[in-house]
Amino acid sequence: MPIHEKALIRPENLLTHDKLVVDGVDVSGHWSTFIAPRVVTDYNERLQDEIAALPGGEFVHRCWQCGSCTNVCTVNAVNPDFNPRFWIYLIRMGMESELLRDKDIIWQCVSCNKCTDACPRQVVPEGVMKATARWLELKGHTPKSSSTHFDEEFSEQVIATGKIEEGRIIRNFFARTGQPLRQEWLVEMAKRIARRLPVKLGMVMGFAALVRPRTRGWAKARRAIEGHVAREETRRRAALGLASAAAAAPPSNDSARTG
Amino acid sequence: MKRQAGDPGRRSGTDMTEGKTMTHSPPPDDKAKYQRVAYYPGCALEGTAHAYDASTRAVGKALGLELDEVPDWNCCGAMEVKNIDPKVQTYLSSRVLSIAANEMHAPVVMAPCNGCYHNLKKAEYDLGHDDASRETVGKISQQAGHAAYQAGQVETIHALDWLKHGVGEAELRTRVSKSLNGLKVANYYGCMYTRPRHIFPEKDCGPGSDSLYQPHFMDDLLAAAGAENVDFPLKTACCGGAHTLSDSDTSTKLVLNILRAAEAAGADVIATECPTCHAGLEMHQVRAEKVFGEKTTVKMLYFTQLLGVALGLSPRSVGVHENVSDGRAALAEKGIA
Numbered sequence: 001m002p003i004h005e006k007a008l009i010r011p012e013n014l015l016t017h018d019k020l021v022v023d024g025v026d027v028s029g030h031w032s033t034f035i036a037p038r039v040v041t042d043y044n045e046r047l048q049d050e051i052a053a054l055p056g057g058e059f060v061h062r063c064w065q066c067g068s069c070t071n072v073c074t075v076n077a078v079n080p081d082f083n084p085r086f087w088i089y090l091i092r093m094g095m096e097s098e099l100l101r102d103k104d105i106i107w108q109c110v111s112c113n114k115c116t117d118a119c120p121r122q123v124v125p126e127g128v129m130k131a132t133a134r135w136l137e138l139k140g141h142t143p144k145s146s147s148t149h150f151d152e153e154f155s156e157q158v159i160a161t162g163k164i165e166e167g168r169i170i171r172n173f174f175a176r177t178g179q180p181l182r183q184e185w186l187v188e189m190a191k192r193i194a195r196r197l198p199v200k201l202g203m204v205m206g207f208a209a210l211v212r213p214r215t216r217g218w219a220k221a222r223r224a225i226e227g228h229v230a231r232e233e234t235r236r237r238a239a240l241g242l243a244s245a246a247a248a249a250p251p252s253n254d255s256a257r258t259g
Numbered sequence: 260m261k262r263q264a265g266d267p268g269r270r271s272g273t274d275m276t277e278g279k280t281m282t283h284s285p286p287p288d289d290k291a292k293y294q295r296v297a298y299y300p301g302c303a304l305e306g307t308a309h310a311y312d313a314s315t316r317a318v319g320k321a322l323g324l325e326l327d328e329v330p331d332w333n334c335c336g337a338m339e340v341k342n343i344d345p346k347v348q349t350y351l352s353s354r355v356l357s358i359a360a361n362e363m364h365a366p367v368v369m370a371p372c373n374g375c376y377h378n379l380k381k382a383e384y385d386l387g388h389d390d391a392s393r394e395t396v397g398k399i400s401q402q403a404g405h406a407a408y409q410a411g412q413v414e415t416i417h418a419l420d421w422l423k424h425g426v427g428e429a430e431l432r433t434r435v436s437k438s439l440n441g442l443k444v445a446n447y448y449g450c451m452y453t454r455p456r457h458i459f460p461e462k463d464c465g466p467g468s469d470s471l472y473q474p475h476f477m478d479d480l481l482a483a484a485g486a487e488n489v490d491f492p493l494k495t496a497c498c499g500g501a502h503t504l505s506d507s508d509t510s511t512k513l514v515l516n517i518l519r520a521a522e523a524a525g526a527d528v529i530a531t532e533c534p535t536c537h538a539g540l541e542m543h544q545v546r547a548e549k550v551f552g553e554k555t556t557v558k559m560l561y562f563t564q565l566l567g568v569a570l571g572l573s574p575r576s577v578g579v580h581e582n583v584s585d586g587r588a589a590l591a592e593k594g595i596a
Contacts, residue, residue, distance in 0.1 A: 074499075078509055078512050110497055110499045110500075110506075111338055112450040112501075113455050116454070116455040117454040117456055147502055149505070151339040151340075151343055154339035155339055162333035166302070170504065177505075184549050184550070185550055188545050188549050189542060192585075193583055196580050196585070213305060221333070221403035224398075224399040228344070228398075232344055
């Protein structure tokens with residue numbers, strides 16, 4: 001059986017014996033370091049199809065494991081556990097329980113597109129990371145990441161009015177993620193601008209309520225986009241074997257709040 | 260052959276992108292095409308990057324170029340909407356292109372924001388290569404009551420292309436009244452200007468086109484304005500802009516790499532061409548100091564601010580005082596402003 005590299009050589013799977021004789025041969029010392037035998041039986045053979053059903057994951061099947069994505073990865077340089085090639089391997093093998101070990105960091109992809117640029121097979125690894133993070137949330141393996149909260153706040157504003165207002169996004173994002181807006185560094189930044197430009201302070205930090213920017217004649221586009229998003233969401237949930245969003249969660253309060 | 264979104268086609272031999280054909284020859288010499296372009300500022304330039312908008316318009320005016328703002332434009336989707344639904348993002352960008360093409364009849368649309376520029380280019384690529392994207396965009400456009408954008412109707416360019424092709428270094432040199440002489444600049448291009456390469460078929464096409472791996476248009480323009488460009492290895496590194504608030508520790512580390520590299524290269528200022536990068540560098544410079552005790556002193560300025568000052572405009576008129584990182588002293592030290 002091929003060695004499933006990281007999965008099998010994790011420290012808890014290494015066996016060593018100070019004194020060991022096998023068939024009359026003394027293999028004491030480092031000769032007696034073995035990898036614990038392991039039989040994997042919990043494959044999820046639908047895993048690749050489920051990831052492929054989510055936006056960005058469409059081309060995961062193309063991967064031939066060259067590792068170019070991990071080699072160029074921005075986040076991998078900061079955190080070596082962030083390993084797109086390995087996760088794509090696990091997805092293709094259906095090794096769901098192994099994938100879940102890293103469930104809390106997969107959302108950290110910063111979408112710099114270095115992997116998508118380097119990939120010789122057009123897997124679009126950046127998209128696969130986003131699809132995998134979404135899969136983890138839809139399946140209930142992780143709570144919504146702060147990144148998802150940000151994406152949702154942003155997208156709801158765009159769909160509602162055609163534009164965004166940065167101050168509003170910052171305020172609502174901190175509220176959604178339960179963080180105080182008075183972060184020491186944000187306050188310091190505000191102070192530095194305020195020294196020169198008191199009016200700009202309100203605009204940048206969003207402490208003042210300004211007229212909300214919106215695109216003229218957006219109503220029809222908004223309805224069309226909302227219809228598309230609802231249909232796609234239903235289709236994706238069905239592909240993952242989940243009940244429709246309406247049945248699973250209370251309806252989004254987006255239109256009431258941002259309309 | 261039916262292709263899916265994001266599929267840059269089969270590659271063979273050294274021809275890395277099939278989409279790169281003779282129709283994408285090096286940029287033409289006809290400056291005329293870029294003298295008057297449709298202008299798509301985008302949301303950030305109406306907010307935190309107000310100074311980028313002001314300096315872009317001011318530089319254009321000083322050089323005799325004209326900008327017609329796209330009427331009733333909408334957000335391109337930035338880096339967020341695609342994570343909710345990629346085809347909605349394609350639609351959002353295509354609506355801007357559709358107005359430029361079908362209402363303004365403009366041959367060229369210019370976006371100074373890397374995010375907007377990237378998304379318009381991505382929409383152009385997807386609508387030219389993917390039936391499903393065409394179908395969805397066609398349907399939403401119809402329901403929204405406007406003509407669907409067809410790939411090829413408009414040429415999307417960045418503010419860098421606009422000044423490089425519309426003015427060029429030779430002419431710029433003659434227009435400089437306050438040379439940036441002595442100012443050491445690290446040119447920072449970020450992620451979205453060059454990656455992924457298949458959506459930028461006009462890059463890496465030899466002389467006259469920008470490079471995907473060593474972009475130089477900003478270097479060229481600022482050198483023409485008298486600046487001394489330092490050898491900066493992190494031109495296209497990532498600042499973590501997509502997670503500036505949602506994963507701040509990672510962003511601070513990435514930004515700190517960029518700031519340190521610029522300082523190590525001897526730069527007085529980092530020239531930026533993207534509101535997200537610019538805001539990210541400024542915010543996380545403060546955060547690195549406040550949260551990690553890592554102080555850096557290099558200043559960030561939009562490249563259009565530097566060009567504006569070189570053209571004799573007052574630092575105030577190009578919004579230098581609006582930046583969080585206060586570059587006025589850095590300019591004054593060199594006797595520039």
